[in-house]
Amino acid sequence: MNQQGFFGGILHNTSKENPEFHNWNRVRVKYCDGASFTGDVEQVNPETKLYFRGARIFKAIMEDLWNKGMKNAENAILTGTSAGGLATILNCDKFKSLLPESARVKCVANAGFFIDGKTINGTSHIQEMYQEIVNLHGSAKNLPLACTSAMEPSLCFFPQNVVSYVQTPLFIINSVYDSWQINNTLVPSYLDPQHAWKDCINNISSCTSSQLIIIRG
Incomplete structure (x- = not known):
């Protein structure tokens, strides 16, 4: 299922195209931080002049939605695709904690299960890449604590190391290829x-x- 098809279905506003969710309140958040909404660095990067504050963006969005009616939510789903799918996994329990205690909450990660695999040469290129991301964005403090207490924080950027710690019901959609x-x-x-x-x-x-x-x- 491609990204357009996935979001075209779950966000569609007709009962024919989207029988389950057409009458839900639906919010699409554009991905903009480069670290699946986990970054939180006070200083502006001196070389690029970029801000790495994805976790603050996520918090601000949730507070804004809370004031617009999310505080009355009875059911809620957090979902995303690719890096947004990874963000769904990493922020699933946080999302649950920001909703009313009585709300039924679930998370759906689409194409976000990035694996800690070896290259054809047997090296750990993706592991090195994730370590650079976590260090650059100061992500460690915003990754699931249960995971970072058990292993090096950048390894907790890999879903295979995080999903066992996620307490909120989580559904994963991922292509074999x-x-x-x-x-x-x-x-x-x-x-x-x-x-x-x-x-x-x-x-x-x-x-x-x-x-x-x-x-x-």
């Missing part, structure tokens, strides 16, 4: 200077038998 993860986790561009994986990454039917074995592994 994920071109972003093949391209960034398994075969980052610097490991494929001859572009031997280019066709495979763009279209799984173009993968060689040996590439498919690696992907399935």
Whole structure:
């Protein structure tokens, strides 16, 4: 299911296209912080002049929605796609805590289960990338405490290490074949200077038998 199809369905306002949720209050929050709404650094980055305060953005949005009627919510769903899907997992319990205690709350993460996999050379490129993100954004203090108490904080950016600590009902939608993860986790561009994986990454039917074995592994 692609992003447009997923959100086109759950956000559609007709009972034919969206029988379950067409009459719900629906809010779409644009993803804008680069760390799945976990960043919180007081200082402005001196090199880029950027602010890394995604956790504050999330809190401000929730406070605004609370004042607009969310304080009366009986049912609520937090959902997102890709980095927004990861944000859903990382902020699921926080979202629950910001709603009335009596509200029924669930989270749906679409295409956000990024794995801690090795590259074709056996290195941990994605792990290094996530560590840089967590350090740059000061994310550690906004990742689930139960996870960061058990392991290095950047590892808690990986859903496989976090989901066991999530207390709120969580549903995961993820493709078996994920071109972003093949391209960034398994075969980052610097490991494929001859572009031997280019066709495979763009279209799984173009993968060689040996590439498919690696992907399935």
